[in-house]
Structures are given as C-alpha cells and as structure tokens.
Amino acid sequence: MEAEIHALFRRHEDNFNRGLHGEAAPEDAGALFTPEFIAAGPQGVATGRNDASLVEAMRAGYDHYRATGAQAMTLRDVAVTPIDDRHATAKVSWRARYRRKDGSQTDIDFEVTYFVRLTDEGPRIFGWVSGDEEALLRERGLA
Structure with missing residues (x-):
C-alpha cells in the first residue's frame, strides 16, 4: 500500500x-482522483x-500559480497511515x-493531508485538507 501511494504522489x-510549465493536460492529473472527492x-x-x-479548475489553478511566480513543486515526504x-x-x-x-526566489514548505482509496486501477485521491495557502503567499509577498 505504502509504495503505491508514494508512486501516486510522485505522479502528482x-x-x-x-502543468506549471504549460506542458501537461489537466486530464492527466484527473487520473489521480476518484470520481467524487472532498x-x-x-x-x-x-x-x-x-x-x-x-x-x-486545474487549468485555472495552474494559471494562478504561474501568476504568483510558482516555478516548481517538490515532494519532500509522504507519511502514509492506513x-x-x-x-x-x-x-x-x-x-x-x-x-x-524582483527576480529573487523563495521556497515555501507546507503540508496537505490527503485521503486515498486503493482501487482496482491503483490508489486514487478522494479528498484533502489544506492550510491557508493564500496567507502563506501574502506573508512572502507573492499575493
């Protein structure tokens, strides 16, 4: 289970x-989610x-991230709890x-808790809980 879920988030x-670089179809990312989610x-x-x-929503999200200066998203850790x-x-x-x-770079570390269901097609995200991303962007002068 854990290895499959790690692979899911590497694909994410x-x-x-x-998507940030305009190279992905949001439909590809849709394959990571269940038919309904929260x-x-x-x-x-x-x-x-x-x-x-x-x-x-994903297209709009990528546009928003690019507008705030997002360059890359890096997976730092995945802690799975069955x-x-x-x-x-x-x-x-x-x-x-x-x-x-102004050309300077900044990194923002944050965490999201996801809910994952193992399906016959592999693990899929059926929900998530996130913090106040906009507040973090404002604190760093990005929004």
Whole structure:
C-alpha cells in the first residue's frame, strides 16, 4: 500500500510541474482522483466531481500559480497511515519554489493531508485538507 501511494504522489508532483510549465493536460492529473472527492481548508468544505469541472479548475489553478511566480513543486515526504485495507491518509510535505517580481526566489514548505482509496486501477485521491495557502503567499509577498 505504502509504495503505491508514494508512486501516486510522485505522479502528482510530475503532473503539477508539467502543468506549471504549460506542458501537461489537466486530464492527466484527473487520473489521480476518484470520481467524487472532498476538499477542506480555511474557506470551508467542498465536494467535487472528476469531470470537465475538475479539468477547468486545474487549468485555472495552474494559471494562478504561474501568476504568483510558482516555478516548481517538490515532494519532500509522504507519511502514509492506513485506515483499513482500502483506505489511508497521506500527510504530504511539499516545497513550492517561487520567483518574486524582483527576480529573487523563495521556497515555501507546507503540508496537505490527503485521503486515498486503493482501487482496482491503483490508489486514487478522494479528498484533502489544506492550510491557508493564500496567507502563506501574502506573508512572502507573492499575493
């Protein structure tokens, strides 16, 4: 289970970085998610579907990250905690590299807790809980 989940997040990292550079189709990243999912953060809790709306949200997300100066997203660690034989949480530590408008670079470390389901096609993300990303960007002068 753990190796499969680590591989899932390596694919997520790769898709994200390709998206930042305009090289990935968001449809590729959609293969990482279950048909329905939940997301929770400072704004509240939302549900979504892995359909055209997810693809559009990912395109908009990549545009937003590029506008804030995002250059790369690096997977630092994945801590997997099994829930049962089909589900786990994965606390993922990320490092985002940004270039400020003055040309200087800054790295922001953050964590997201994901909920993962093991399917016949492999592990898929069915939810996540994230912190206040916009506050981190404001603190670093990026938003």
